Amino acid sequence: xxxxxxxxxxxxxxxxxxxxxxxxxxxxxxxxxxxxxxxxxxxxxxxxxxxxxxxxxxxxxxxxxxxxxxxxxxxxxxxxxxxxxxxxxxxxxxxxxxxxxxxxxxxxxxxxxxxxxxxxxxxxxxxxxxxxxxxxxxxxxxxxxxxxxxxxxxxxxxxxxxxxxxxxxxxxxxxxxxxxxxxxxxxxxxxxxxxxxxxxxxxxxxxxxxxxxxxxxxxxxxxxxxxxxxxxxxxxxxxxxxxxxxxxxxxxxxxxxxxxxxxxxxxxxxxxxxxxxxxxxxxxxxxxxxxxxxxxxxxxxxxxxxxxxxxxxxxxxxxxxxxxxxxxxxxxxxxxxxxxxxxxxxxxxxxxxxxxxxxxxxxxxxxxxxxxxxxxxxxxxxxxxxxxxxxxxxxxxxxxxxxxxxxxxxxxxxxxxxxxxxxxxxxxxxxxxxxxxxxxxxxxxxxxxxxxxxxxxxxxxxxxxxxxxxxxxxxxxxxxxxxxxxxxxxxxxxxxxxxxxxxxxxxxxxxxxxxxxxxxxxxxxxxxxxxxxxxxxxxxxxxxxxxxxxxxxxxxxxxxxxxxxxxxxxxxxxxxxxxxxxxxxxxxxxxxxxxxxxxxxxxxxxxxxxxxxxxxxxxxxxxxxxxxxxxxxxxxxxxxxxxxxxx
Numbered sequence: 001x002x003x004x005x006x007x008x009x010x011x012x013x014x015x016x017x018x019x020x021x022x023x024x025x026x027x028x029x030x031x032x033x034x035x036x037x038x039x040x041x042x043x044x045x046x047x048x049x050x051x052x053x054x055x056x057x058x059x060x061x062x063x064x065x066x067x068x069x070x071x072x073x074x075x076x077x078x079x080x081x082x083x084x085x086x087x088x089x090x091x092x093x094x095x096x097x098x099x100x101x102x103x104x105x106x107x108x109x110x111x112x113x114x115x116x117x118x119x120x121x122x123x124x125x126x127x128x129x130x131x132x133x134x135x136x137x138x139x140x141x142x143x144x145x146x147x148x149x150x151x152x153x154x155x156x157x158x159x160x161x162x163x164x165x166x167x168x169x170x171x172x173x174x175x176x177x178x179x180x181x182x183x184x185x186x187x188x189x190x191x192x193x194x195x196x197x198x199x200x201x202x203x204x205x206x207x208x209x210x211x212x213x214x215x216x217x218x219x220x221x222x223x224x225x226x227x228x229x230x231x232x233x234x235x236x237x238x239x240x241x242x243x244x245x246x247x248x249x250x251x252x253x254x255x256x257x258x259x260x261x262x263x264x265x266x267x268x269x270x271x272x273x274x275x276x277x278x279x280x281x282x283x284x285x286x287x288x289x290x291x292x293x294x295x296x297x298x299x300x301x302x303x304x305x306x307x308x309x310x311x312x313x314x315x316x317x318x319x320x321x322x323x324x325x326x327x328x329x330x331x332x333x334x335x336x337x338x339x340x341x342x343x344x345x346x347x348x349x350x351x352x353x354x355x356x357x358x359x360x361x362x363x364x365x366x367x368x369x370x371x372x373x374x375x376x377x378x379x380x381x382x383x384x385x386x387x388x389x390x391x392x393x394x395x396x397x398x399x400x401x402x403x404x405x406x407x408x409x410x411x412x413x414x415x416x417x418x419x420x421x422x423x424x425x426x427x428x429x430x431x432x433x434x435x436x437x438x439x440x441x442x443x444x445x446x447x448x449x450x451x452x453x454x455x456x457x458x459x460x461x462x463x464x465x466x467x468x469x470x471x472x473x474x475x476x477x478x479x480x481x482x483x484x485x486x487x488x489x490x491x492x493x494x495x496x497x498x499x500x501x502x503x504x505x506x507x508x509x510x511x512x513x514x515x516x517x518x519x520x521x522x523x524x525x526x527x528x529x530x531x532x533x534x535x536x537x538x539x540x541x542x543x544x545x546x547x548x549x550x551x552x553x554x555x556x557x558x559x560x561x562x563x564x565x566x567x568x569x570x571x572x573x574x575x576x577x578x579x580x581x582x583x584x585x586x587x588x589x590x591x592x593x594x595x596x597x598x599x600x601x602x603x604x605x606x607x608x609x610x611x612x613x614x615x616x617x618x619x620x621x622x623x624x625x626x627x628x629x630x631x632x633x634x635x636x637x638x639x640x641x642x643x644x645x646x647x
Contacts, residue, residue: 038071039137041152043221044085044144048158053138059561059571060643063138064094064507065121066575068110071141072119073578073646078585082114082213083196083220085145091187091226092140093133094507095558099235099243102250103509105130105315113212114220115198115371115420116439116463118583120212123467123504125314126204131185134230146222151178155229163224167194170364171203174225183230190366192408193219197418199371199441200408203363206322206333207314210368212440212462238560246554250512253550254318257515259477264321264511267300269337272477274299276341279476279483280449280604283346285394286377287435287598289605290446294350303334303352319511327353335359335369338466341444342373347380348395358404365408371420372404374441378421378434379403379413387428388413432597438463438588447599447613450475452489454613455622458593459493459632461579467510469496474535478518481536486614488539490622495543495569501579502572506555513548520547574642577627577634581646590632593619 036053053067061067068090080086089111096104107129113120132140135154142152149163166174171190178186185204192200193215201210202218209215218224237243254260263271273295276282280290296302307325312333314322323334335343335356343362344355362369376392383390390413391399406414416424421441425434435442440463447454452471460468471492475483481492503510518524522545523531535542552568555561563571580588594600595613603610623630627638639646 035133035136035138037137038139038141039154039158040141040143041158042143043146043150043160043223055561058095058559059563060574062095062502062505062555062568062571062575064092064106064505065108065110065123065501066505066571067139068092068108069119069121069575069578069582071139072110073582075141075143076112076582078582080112082112082117083216085221087112087217087220089142089214089217089221090139091132091142092507093129093138094505095138095555096506096508097133097138098130098233099237099558100316101243101247101508101554102254102318103314103316103512104507105317106507106509107132107209108504108507109202109209109214111214111217113440113462114196114216115213118438118462118586118588119579120214120462121504121579122201122209122211122214123507123510124202124204124207124209125317125509126187126207126209127185127315128187128204128226128228129185130315131183131228131230134183134233135228137228140226142221142223145220149222149224151224152226153229154227166224171366172364175203175205178225178227180227181229183232184227185230186225186227187218188225188366189215189218189223190364190408192216192366192418194224195408195410195418196220197367197407197410198420198423199368199375199418200366201368203366206312206363208363208368211370211465212368215366235558237558239557242553242557246550246557250516250550250554251318253515253519254512257519259514260319260511261515263300264319267304268321268323268334270298270300270303270334270340272300272337273340274301275477276337276445280607281446281453281472281476283341283377283444283446285348286346286374286381286433287442287446287596288381290449291604291606292345292348292350295345297350298340298344298352298355300337307352307356308334314509317509319509321511325356327356332356332360333363338444339369339373342370342377346373346377346444347400349397349400351397354397354400358400361401361404365405367404367408370443371441372407374435375407375417375421375424376400376403378424378430379417381433382424382428382430385430387430432601435596435598436464437595438592440464442466442596445472445476446604447595448604448607448611450483451486451613451618452481452483452492454595454599454615455489455618456493456496458595458615458619459622461576461583467500469493469500470510471496473514480532484611485536486618486621488536489618490625491539491543493622494625497576498569498572499548500572501575502568503551505571505575506551508551508554516548516550517546522547570642574644577638577642578644578646580628581634581639581644584633588632590619590623590630593632 200215277295442464443466
């Protein structure tokens with residue numbers, strides 16, 4: 001494999017540390033639209049490498065999340081400190097980037113999470129991805145640590161610049177002061193990342209690379225910002241005719257699907273509020289309940305009617321789920337569903353203005369809103385039960401804004417809250433209402449009203465993640481399978497894990513799945529009652545009839561690599577199992593594939609049937625389908641079948 005490597009030294013000290021600006025003359029590829037160059041930066045030694053993605057890796061790992069995970073796995077050791085110099089951060093743009101494929105301007109990151117101590121992946125739709133790709137690099141690997149606060153600048157040459165004047169500033173100030181030129185993009189951290197808050201995120205534009213502490217990982221490496229200067233380039237596909245056909249097909253599906261063309265376009269992801277409330281899966285008072293009569297006050301319909309002024313989306317977006325609104329004369333992002341639910345009903349708050357303000361504050365400070373809302377919910381319940389002394393109280397807005405700031409700056413109780421709910425419950429008690437899986441706080445869907453989502457949470461590779469296998473969508477928002485039954489849930493969890501691992505590797509937006517799964521002929525024109533019957537009782541037949549070929553044919557048209565729908569799903573499984581394998585090396589097993597005690601032992605307050613999640617039997621079935629042993633460890637036969645050559 002061709003590899004170009006260079007090094008630079010600190011002229012003041014004579015050692016290989018990036019303490020002052022230095023220029024690295026690594027030439028970028030001329031074919032910027034379809035380049036497959038990987039840039040590796042060792043901040044400690046000063047070494048830079050540039051190498052291509054092999055055809056074999058492209059076939060097996062696709063790009064994006066999958067390729068990033070593979071490159072990460074080759075550079076880490078189990079047991080390493082996520083905030084230590086040895087941790088590695090891999091940022092990958094995927095093959096769709098800069099192709100003008102609908103909803104494709106996304107990039108992903110892989111690292112070890114300081115919140116969970118296992119492998120973490122995240123996806124973002126901000127402008128940094130396109131800028132990195134058109135600067136000449138599909139992938140960026142960051143190793144080591146700078147001695148002082150620094151900025152990585154990527155253009156025709158690589159520079160490390162001093163960032164002391166930016167240290168302490170919020171994410172908007174930093175991006176403004178960077179004075180980004182046309183086609184440039186930045187990935188920055190706020191005070192939360194600097195102070196190593198375990199769920200600090202990174203920000204690109206008004207989009208977030210969040211969950212699990214990527215901002216803290218960058219902060220631990222003394223990186224305040226990464227700036228890439230992109231260029232205007234044309235995407236060169238292997239089969240332009242096929243690419244145009246799939247782009248047209250994708251837009252047609254998106255523009256006629258009810259969710260993507262109506263609900264998300266008009267109301268954003270907050271269109272989920274009323275649906276989740278009706279289905280009993282909306283988090284209320286730290287997940288004590290799943291519905292509330294005031295939920296409509298923070299719904300997408302309410303935000304659209306009172307506040308929405310314009311779209312505010314990722315680049316190349318055809319769905320247009322992002323919106324901005326005017327709140328008391330100030331323009332701010334309309335919160336996404338997860339932010340609304342966790343900072344609103346989860347805290348027994350139903351004021352859309354204050355929720356938008358707290359969402360904005362979290363964004364400026366670089367805090368993940370899901371974990372922040374969950375931590376606040378735990379603190380309110382712990383205060384009520386006398387485990388901690390705080391002024392936080394369900395239903396009361398007082399002290400929340402200040403507490404959010406205290407978390408980012410690790411002041412007072414905020415220093416403990418910055419560690420996440422798992423560490424809080426270990427220190428103060430209250431494990432029975434600490435809402436996390438493997439250390440990551442759950443997203444805003446109560447699994448007692450969607451048992452498949454409960455299984456999905458329990459086995460998700462990064463912890464309490466709703467995007468690993470969003471079974472809630474067919475249980476609740478789409479009402480295509482029965483929510484309170486064990487039957488078929490392991491089958492759908494496995495399928496969605498493989499499917500979304502592939503989508504996040506090519507790299508498309510997961511929201512396109514509503515259109516690409518529901519609009520092809522068989523699903524669209526099957527009577528709904530029959531479709532629900534088939535999906536509920538014969539899941540393997542339902543999935544065999546599923547046509548999601550717009551994904552693999554788009555990949556094929558760009559790369560020139562033949563990829564069937566079956567090949568794509570196998571690649572997705574390979575990626576998911578590799579992630580699981582890395583987690584097992586950190587000690588993850590069956591005992592970790594569980595749910596918070598609240599969901600296993602307590603019914604929702606408004607549920608007369610007092611239903612809880614029957615996890616154990618679903619878990620046993622899931623392990624069998626996945627090819628894991630009884631302890632949740634991938635079997636050697638599975639690793640061999642997936643061609644995973646692991647040490």
